[in-house]
Amino acid sequence: MRRISTYVEQEDALLGVLTVRESITYALRLHLPMLSRKEVVDRVNSVILALGLQSCAEQQIGTPISRGISGGQKRRVTAACAMVAYP
Numbered sequence: 577m578r579r580i581s582t583y584v585e586q587e588d589a590l591l592g593v594l595t596v597r598e599s600i601t602y603a604l605r606l607h608l609p610m611l612s613r614k615e616v617v618d619r620v621n622s623v624i625l626a627l628g629l630q631s632c633a634e635q636q637i638g639t640p641i642s643r644g645i646s647g648g649q650k651r652r653v654t655a656a657c658a659m660v661a662y663p
Contacts, residue, residue, distance in 0.1 A: 589654075592639035596632050596653050597624065603657035623660045627652045 590599055600620050604611070611619075624633050629652055637653065638644015645653070 590637045590650060590657075592637045592642070592644060595634050595636055596629055596645065596649070596656075597634060599637060599653055600624065600656050600660050604660045607661035619660055619662070623656045626659075627656050629653065629656065 591602075594602065597620060600623060601616060604616055604619060624630060629649065632645045632649050636642070636644045637650065644650075
C-alpha cells in the first residue's frame with residue numbers, strides 16, 4: 577500500500593511568490609534532484625494536465641497581502657506537489 581500512496585498535508589504550505597509551475601517543479605527537484613531537465617518538465621506538465629491546472633500554471637500562488645489563485649486551486653497544487661514524485 578505504501579508504494580501506491582503518499583501523504584498530502586492538511587494545510588497548504590506553499591511559497592506564495594512562486595507560480596504554480598515553479599512550485600511543482602521545486603517539489604519535484606527536492607524529491608528527485610537527479611532527474612534531467614526534460615524529465616522534470618515532462619512530469620510537471622503531466623501533473624498539471626491531470627489536475628486541470630493549465631489555466632493557472634503561470635499565476636503566482638499568492639500571499640495574504642497579494643492575491644493569487646483560488647483556495648481550490650491551492651489545494652490541487654498541494655496535491656500536485658505530492659503526486660509529481662510518483663509515489
